[in-house]
Amino acid sequence: MSDAFEIHAEAYAEKSSTSIHNALYERPALVALLPELLGKDVLDLGCGSGTLIGELLNKGANVTGMDLSAGLIEIARRKFGEKATFHIADLKEDFEFLNGKTFDIIVSSLALHYVEDWNSLFGKIRTHLRDDGYVVFSTHHPSASRTWFDLTNYFERKLVHDVWSIGGQKVIVSNYHRSLTEMFEAFAVNGLFVESLLEPKPLEKAKEISEDTYHRLTNREHFILFRVRVRQ
Numbered sequence: 001m002s003d004a005f006e007i008h009a010e011a012y013a014e015k016s017s018t019s020i021h022n023a024l025y026e027r028p029a030l031v032a033l034l035p036e037l038l039g040k041d042v043l044d045l046g047c048g049s050g051t052l053i054g055e056l057l058n059k060g061a062n063v064t065g066m067d068l069s070a071g072l073i074e075i076a077r078r079k080f081g082e083k084a085t086f087h088i089a090d091l092k093e094d095f096e097f098l099n100g101k102t103f104d105i106i107v108s109s110l111a112l113h114y115v116e117d118w119n120s121l122f123g124k125i126r127t128h129l130r131d132d133g134y135v136v137f138s139t140h141h142p143s144a145s146r147t148w149f150d151l152t153n154y155f156e157r158k159l160v161h162d163v164w165s166i167g168g169q170k171v172i173v174s175n176y177h178r179s180l181t182e183m184f185e186a187f188a189v190n191g192l193f194v195e196s197l198l199e200p201k202p203l204e205k206a207k208e209i210s211e212d213t214y215h216r217l218t219n220r221e222h223f224i225l226f227r228v229r230v231r232q
């Protein structure tokens, strides 16, 4: 994990709940891809401070969240208390914290690109997903990340380093660029397939906050979202 999330937990929690990219672009798109949640067991991978968890609880899900940042999990616990279960854990390690539990829906909002090995990651996801379950997640659009990081080889997986402004401070956040082909291979080797793919557009409301950002996100690829299922 980039230390940025841990060191700037409070400021990142604020940014994630209010910024155009999260609140008016990525999160509504992810929610639109979710199936019925009432009474469903849902796992949120890289849940951070739980910006998605309020929506999941409101729609009647039983929610488990996990994140590597103790600071962000503390904020999530403060917000939701006993209403959801939280674990501090690493996506790169075995999911022992789940004690073998399986889920109807596994969600992840902009967290999986911090993990290099998606074959292994989606293997663990499959193990904890019920046969009729759904994986709904967002990540960087690889065509956008090729441009952001000026990569000469789109197809090569690469650790890239972004500079963000969090709480008025510049911080470096590192993540992996990978091609669509590599993403689909990780699904396929684990018996998963893509049921829906979404290249989102921002909500109209974003225009009132920043016309520039609204137009950029309306005209160009930025994030990409998937709804993945188990091949029967």
Ligand SMILES: C[S@@+](CC[C@H](N)C(=O)[O-])C[C@H]1O[C@@H](n2cnc3c(N)ncnc32)[C@H](O)[C@@H]1O
Residues within 6 Å of the ligand: 001, 002, 005, 006, 016, 017, 022, 045, 046, 047, 048, 049, 050, 051, 052, 066, 067, 068, 069, 072, 089, 090, 091, 092, 108, 109, 110, 111, 114, 115
């Ligand atoms: C961009 S933030 C998104 C947080 C949250 N999903 C949201 O939408 O507000 C990425 C999250 O991934 C978490 N993360 C990064 N690497 C991780 C890892 N190896 N294991 C677990 N969580 C990780 C970070 O701590 C951070 O909370």
